[in-house]
Amino acid sequence: MTETVLSVKGLHKKIGGKPIIHNITFDVFAGEVFGFLGPNGAGKTTTIRMLVGLAAADGGEIHIGGISLQDQFPQAISQVGCIVENPELYKFMTGRENLEQFARMSGGITLERIDEIVRFVDLERAIDDKVKTYSLGMRQRLGIAQAMLHRPKILILDEPTNGLDPAGIREMRQFIRKLAEEEGLAVFISSHLLSEIEMMCDRVAIISKGKVISVGLVKELMEQFADQVDWTVQEASVPKAREVLKGHPAVTEVWEVGDGRLKCRMDVERVSDVNQTLVREGIPVLGIATKTVTLEDLFLTLTQGGGNRGTEHAGIGSK
């Protein structure tokens, strides 16, 4: 029942004779938010440029809604809405004039549709002001409006929360979830932030040095790489501490490290909660260290094939 909206097979790209993108393959389905995760310089933007026809691929195929992007560009791209890097718009025109420009290029877009999309992104009050007076958040919303104007099947957004303040990021996150869940759109998002992908996406492709090193459900990925907390207690109370930690609702997994130390995977925000419980149970806590999994750790683990997460030698959990 899930329709494949974007299909990428064996994508290659050379820049200046140097291979930049190696054999990238993935599918994006309708109604899902698909994350494209990788550090800066991994080839995310280069890949996105090829997906929207700004750069030509040196090998491989891109199909959008079953139509080849390379062979039937207008038909394929008409199903795509995108913001590549920043939402660049014509600053010397009003928001509405910008939308009218794109409406004329897509065809079949009525004035009512423009009004509708302006309401949808909540820009009614500013739409007749020049874009140069807009805040970054407003530009981002106008960018979304131009991307959504022609009712695309897939929205491709390059680092959509870049430069937004925390409130703007939260708003954007909710907005993207809404598009996928309520409108049934496929949304493709690139990011270099693991936390962002975790909060927004259903599935994720992890890219490093121009290669996709893993594609899968975000939930499964996060179960492997959740944040950790290191507890140090007196050697003697380790077994009891272990029992208490295991029984706490905020903790998902516990294992002993030795030297009176216990590691557990848990919600980092509830550290003090868990600490109180330990103290109440009469276990003296000597030290607490929270460890956040960084993207670099994740890559190290994935690329080095390490799955050895229960030990101190695992490539995750280090500060």
Added chain:
Amino acid sequence: MGQSMLGLVQNETVKLLRRRRFLVVVLILAILIPIFTYAQYRSVVTAQERMGTSDWRPLLTQQIVDMQNRLASSRLPDEWRDFIKVRIQQQQYYLDHDINPMAPGGPTFARGFMDQAVSMFLPMIIVVLAVDLVSAEFSEGTIKLLLTRPVRRWKVLTSKYLTLLLFTSLTVLMTLILAYLMSGVVFGYSGWTLPILTGFEVTGGELETAGAFMIPQWQFLLLQYGLGWFVCVVVGTVTFMVSVLVRSAAAGMGIMMAALISGTILTQMASSWESSKYLFVVNLQLTDYLNGTLPPIKGMTLPFSLTVLTVWAIAALIVAYTVFIRRDVTS
């Protein structure tokens, strides 16, 4: 996919007007034409004061005498000698047939203005219009929006080129209208039917007046502004190519200014470097062929110049389209 070319041209027109490019062009014309009008007026007054008469015949006779005196100078370079000889023959013809070539009036000013403006002033104005037509989209990043629409790249570029042609034509038209209206305040608005001598042929430095004939000034203006329009289209097309190749408007402006200025310099000193006649910037003074002025380099004729300009324009378009369609868009 309902994107008509008309809609695309409409988009480009809106952008060009919103960037105030055409406004700048009209303002430049509206400021400079009165200045030239005043300069023209002063020179007429000064000449009359010197001659002590407002009659044009002694004035013309005096000009002929002046030129003959210069011919007698031994230091005069050869190319100037030929040029002056032709000029004398022509002035003599006007005198013999009782035609006042300097009869003041709006149309006459418009004619003189185009003669002066065609190789430098008008091309510069067209450069202002065309120089960032494509490069601004790249420097502002909006090219990413433009090329991710269901429109093929050649269509996007064509819509820009058609818009440029439209505004080039409007600029030439505005030049004629403003030159006529503004100078008419001083010189009057008559003179459309004044007979103008044209059809000269230059063979080996000799002016052939055999083929010369008279046409009313309005017809002459039509021919002249038509040639001016063609020059502007060619300069616009070359600038268009530069706009595709160079990302910064300042660099594009610099390249085109250097080209146009070196063209002016070359026409004045390149008579011994014959192959420079294949450069487009040396062929911009098309209206001189109507006036019977000697070309800067021997062997240049109106058909020759038109061919050179056409070839340059076609080559520029081929380069512009090839690069624009193939190029990857990067930030």
